Amino acid sequence: MFLVSQIWLDNQFQIILSESASVHQKVxxxxMGIGGVVVAHNRQDNILGSVIVNGKRSVWPLTKTETAAQGGGANG
Known part of the structure; x- marks a missing residue:
């Protein structure tokens, strides 16, 4: 599980991505305390996330525990 929120602050979108609900809520x-407005808030329950590196989307397990659960090696 991971949480994704978009905050509008100072005429920019701030993106918050985290695995911990408590840390996510703190941020x-x-x-919001300094004037930000939550535009979107989503919870993703799938065990794979994605990141864009050098213009290409790459999929990776979010945690070592999830890698092990998927049968991944020691490198996860």
């Missing part, structure tokens, strides 16, 4: 509270 949201801090940004």
């Amino acid at each position: 949201l509270n801090e940004l």
Whole structure:
């Protein structure tokens, strides 16, 4: 599981991505405290995330525990 939120602050979108609900909420509270507005908030329950590196999307397991659960090697 991971959480994704978009905050509008100072005419820019701030993207918050985290695996911990408590840390995520703490950051949201801090940004809203200085005038940010939550535009979108999503929870993703799939065990794979994706990241764009050098213009290409790459999929990776979010944690070593999830890698092990998928049957991944020691490198996960």
